[in-house]
Amino acid sequence: MNTPDSGATVSALTALYPLLSGLSAAARQRIESEGRLLDVPAGTRLFDEHQPCTGFPFVLSGQVKVAKASASGRELPLYRVHAGETCVISSACLLGHNDYNAYGVAETPLKLLVLPAGLFESLLAEPDFRRFVFGLFSERVADLMQLVEAIAFHRLDQRLASLLLGHGKTLHTTHQQLADELGSVREIVTRLLKSFADQGLVSLGRNQIDILDAAGLRGIAAEKK
Structure with a gap:
């Protein structure tokens, strides 16, 4: 990871995170002087389970995947x-002084602004920063509840049908990647895709899925138990 010397990127923070625009001059100065700007290559593991959290990241560009791994x-x-967002697990670890319970990886090249843990704690005294952190919690908890609901109450074929929709007529992906997204295994996803193909809903190629009947997939995704 490289640390660029660019104050211009730090000053752009409030453009991506407008809720921070009301920070005091002293808080802005501390972010300018203590925040670390990092250029991170795609594929970099940003943090791992059971590691301590040493900073609060703002994503200025790029995309991070946060996931839970099994044994x-x-x-x-x-x-x-994504850019303009930040990681609720990082804030939870800093607030609770706990280690990470998931891992994060750069899915694309990233530009990050990382606030040291001590600065993060100091900034919680700023009303705008505190509202930002707890607003983040509210949004992410709602997202995670939707994930729990999907896993608990929706069949895997429904979730797979939903995952295939909304990306155009052709998806360039592997069965393993789809299984990872669904928290399943490749063999089950392959079996379901072959069933979709037998029904004329999709056509399967090498690392490619062509959507032949989007309405049919939407019907499966919307089916009730």
Whole structure:
């Protein structure tokens, strides 16, 4: 990871995070002087389970995947962090002085602004920063509740049908990648995709899925138990 020397990127923070625009001059100065700007290559593991959290990241560009891994190597994606967002697990670890209970990886090249843990705690005295952090909690908890609901109450074929929709007529992906997104295993996803193909809903190729009947997939996704 490289640390660029660019104050211009720090000054752009409030453009991406407008809730922070009311920070005091002293708080802005501390962010300018103590925040670390990082350029991170795609594929970099940003944090791992059972590691301490040493800073609060703002994503200035790029995308981070946060996921939970099992002992067998399966993973369940929890959420993604894009530019203008930040990581609720990082804030929870800092607030509770706990280690990470998930891992984060750069899915694309990233530009991050990382606030040291001590600065994060000091900034909680700022009303705008405090509202930002707890507003983040509210949004992410709602997202995670939707994930729990999908896993608990929706069949895997419904979730797979929903996952295939909304990306155009052709998806360039593998069965393993789809399984990872669903928290399942490749063999089950392959079986379901072959069933969709037999029904004329999709056509399967090498690392490619063509959507032939989007309405049919929407019907499966919307089916009730």
